[in-house]
Amino acid sequence: MEHSEITIAGDTPGIEWRLPVLRFRGDTDSAPKVYMQAALHANELPGTAVLHFLCDRLRKAEAEGALAGDVTIVPQANPIGAAQAHFGEMQGRFDLAYRTNFNRDFPLVTLAERGDLLADLDRETAVKRLKRTLLHMALGAELVLDLHCDDESVQYAYIDEAFWPEAADLAAALSMQAVFLSDGESTAFEEAVGHAFKRQDDSQCAKVPGRLAVTVELRGRRDVYPDTAKADADGLFRFLVARGVVRSAEAPVPAFTELAFTGPAVPLDNIDMVRALEPGTVLFHKDIGDIVEAGELLATIITRPGFADGIYEMRAERTGLVATRTSDRFVRRGDDLMKIVCKDRIRIDRAPGTLED
Structure with missing residues (x-):
């Protein structure tokens, strides 16, 4: 595992933010590359716990030579929001300085324009630098998972119809109770990734086989427990095995029928x-x-x-x-x-x- 930190300069003198990034290197160029992040809404922490336990399994797979594809993990994607509290309560969802949702206003670019995201980065505010940096990392992968949670909630996901029903394996691996089929028309992180995946150049694709951009809602904000976090980490690991990212004898590649999602998958309407x-x-x-x-x-x-x-x-x-x-x-x-x-x-x-x- 490689550990690095991205430094994001603050908007006032003497302030900077550090964004930890964990990278696991695969040994097969043709295997899918994966990007996962959690706590973009800084007060939504189930995903941070899940990624903590998933990293244990990825370290083991890497050490055993079982990792085929590269996996990049950002377990706490929003150090700016994590530091913003009001009357003792972390806010996390909205940036107090600019009153915007931390999961909105991501740039909409084509995949070919990925490099432009880091151009003239020092001219942007800290939050915009953070968003451009996260999006740039994500667009280097084929499978992108943004881990969130709701208030009180079942396990569900927002998935662009461009990635459905291929993404039913993820829904089944995480035992989701519902899938919301989104229209890909917002500037949320997952939809900005999907926008680029569907527009790899000047043309637009209705379906993008082999790629995925999804927002996973890991139950509610208070559902941060060791048992559920480990179970969800196991589910993500099974998904990685099914997609050919990990070779595993203890979790063999399941047939698609065994990972069939049986819950409702409905449009936002x-x-x-x-x-x-x-x-x-x-x-x-x-x-x-x-x-x-x-x-x-x-x-x-x-x-x-x-x-x-x-x-x-x-x-x-x-x-x-x-x-x-x-x-x-x-x-x-x-x-x-x-x-x-x-x-x-x-x-x-x-x-x-x-x-x-």
């Missing part, structure tokens, strides 16, 4: 974003992973505590899988409560891009 219609204290009646029927009670919001008429009931408008739930127990009007995965298209007014800011 099939995701019902359940939002609070009244402010107040939330009492949930349904948990993540539940299948709900239209008309079932999802949550009671106590709008006027102590008053007989002081509640508002939120009911499911459609049948589906509760994929996510807010961890907040006090909500404002319009706050997100749940994402429900539905069989049919239910949204006709969604702008292309992501579901949330």
Whole structure:
């Protein structure tokens, strides 16, 4: 394993950030190259724990001569966000200096323009240098995994339709309960990688066999446990074996049928974003992973505590899988409560891009 650090100068005198990068060298030029990062939203830490345990397995594979493809790991991709706290709580999702999401505004370039990402880098702000550096590293690989998590959530992923259903092996290896098929129209990291993969030169491809750019949502923010992290690391290792990155006797290459993903894989227009219609204290009646029927009670919001008429009931408008739930127990009007995965298209007014800011 090779360890290096990328130094990112701060925007004020005397400040700099260090980005650790771990590289495992394969011995087969034709094998896929892999890039994985975690904690781009600095307060989303399940992926950091998963990559910690995956590195144990990669070190062993490298030492045994079982590593075919190069693997680059950035276990904490956002040292800038990790240092930003407000009243004792790490913010992580939004840059306090420029009020932008750390997982938005990545440059949209073709694969042939990869080298341009590092041109005149010293003229950019620290956050833009970080984003350009991460994207440049990722575009040197064929398989790119960006590890995130939701608030309270089942295991799921955002995958551009250009990589589906080939990416069903990853969904199965990680025992995902759902896949959200994205349209590739945002400036999030994974979609910026996908943008380049689909536009390797001036032409655009609808499908990109052998390549992958995916955002993996590793359950919820509080789901940072040794057992789940090790299990997910094992799942990623199985995926690497299946894709020919690792040769492993203990985890032989599984047949695609054995890695078949059986959960729902639906476009973003099939995701019902359940939002609070009244402010107040939330009492949930349904948990993540539940299948709900239209008309079932999802949550009671106590709008006027102590008053007989002081509640508002939120009911499911459609049948589906509760994929996510807010961890907040006090909500404002319009706050997100749940994402429900539905069989049919239910949204006709969604702008292309992501579901949330």
